[in-house]
Amino acid sequence: MATYKIGYFVGSLASGSINRILSKALIRLTPPELEFTEIPIGTLPLYNSDFDSDFPAAGRDLKQAIEASDGILFVSPEYNRSIPGALKNAIDWGSRPWGTNSFARKPTGIIGASPGGIGTAVMQSSMRGVLSFLDAPQLNAPEGYIRFDAEAYGPDGEVKNAETEAFLKHYIDEFAAFVTRVLAANAPGHIGDSDPASAK
Ligand code: FNR
Numbered sequence: 654m655a656t657y658k659i660g661y662f663v664g665s666l667a668s669g670s671i672n673r674i675l676s677k678a679l680i681r682l683t684p685p686e687l688e689f690t691e692i693p694i695g696t697l698p699l700y701n702s703d704f705d706s707d708f709p710a711a712g713r714d715l716k717q718a719i720e721a722s723d724g725i726l727f728v729s730p731e732y733n734r735s736i737p738g739a740l741k742n743a744i745d746w747g748s749r750p751w752g753t754n755s756f757a758r759k760p761t762g763i764i765g766a767s768p769g770g771i772g773t774a775v776m777q778s779s780m781r782g783v784l785s786f787l788d789a790p791q792l793n794a795p796e797g798y799i800r801f802d803a804e805a806y807g808p809d810g811e812v813k814n815a816e817t818e819a820f821l822k823h824y825i826d827e828f829a830a831f832v833t834r835v836l837a838a839n840a841p842g843h844i845g846d847s848d849p850a851s852a853k
Contacts (some may be wrong), residue, residue: 654683657832660692660722662766664729664740664776671801675766675821676728677810682822684829689726692718694743705750712746719747719755724832725789729765731776736783748787756787756803760835761826764797792831797824 661680665672672849680689696709698704704712719725729740736744747755763780765773777798784791812818 656686656688657723657836658721659687659724659726659832660718660820661689661726661728662694662740662743664685664727664737666695669801670691670730671766671768671806672728672730674806674808674810675764675799675801676726677786678806678812678821679764679810679820679825681727681810682812682818683825687724687825687829687832690718690722692722692725692743697739697743697746700742700745700749700804702749704792708750712749715743715746716753716755719759722759723836724760724828724829725756725764727761727763727765727780729763729773729776729780731765731767731771731773731774734775735779741783744783744787744812748811754787756784756789758835758839760832761788761789761791762797762824762831764824766799766801768801770800772800774798774822790831792828794851795820795824795827797821 661676663670663676668708683689692715697715698709727740730737732738743772761784763777765776777796781791802814806812807816812821
């Protein structure tokens with residue numbers, strides 16, 4: 654059985670983050686093909702292009718973690734109907750210096766939880782524009798707009814509600830299938846495989 658390395662971003666730095674709980678729930682339910690490693694974002698400086706001529710270790714480590722991953726999962730809250738600044742900052746780091754976009758051709762998934770009914774849908778819509786620009790293929794369906802019910806989860810991501818569990822299992826199974834498909838398409842021998850730099 655092939656296994657794939659999935660780097661995941663949690664878009665919240667809050668100690669009691671519901672999105673961190675959601676990430677734990679997804680990892681609990683994941684098929685054995687996927688191995689998850691968090692890509693931390695909390696200590697990154699704010700990106701600016703002055704760093705491009707002498708990229709700091711924090712930025713290099715982030716890019717290396719993305720590039721070492723077969724696929725990327727974003728689990729994030731919605732802030733003011735958009736992407737939380739800490740997550741957007743991390744994505745900006747990963748996208749630069751120009752010509753070294755670490756997200757190019759990486760299969761990605763976006764999911765998020767909110768106490769509110771929109772369930773991070775507007776943040777996810779913003780993310781899709783960003784990831785499109787970065788040439789990162791995205792899981793289109795199922796969409797994961799999670800209205801977080803605190804009673805449905807334990808602190809370590811145990812899912813106590815059968816319907817929620819079935820949905821999250823379906824989501825992560827479909828993400829695994831999507832990663833597999835994109836990696837097959839990216840493999841040598843396919844059209845466009847000869848010039849990965851053109852994707853950056
Ligand atoms: C929020 N929250 C929020 N919720 C939402 O559904 N849509 C939104 O646009 C916003 N905007 C927003 C902005 C800021 C600055 C904060 C701090 C919060 C509420 C948010 O969903 C809630 O605090 C979640 O618990 C945040 O996720 P974590 O940090 O618990 O994972």
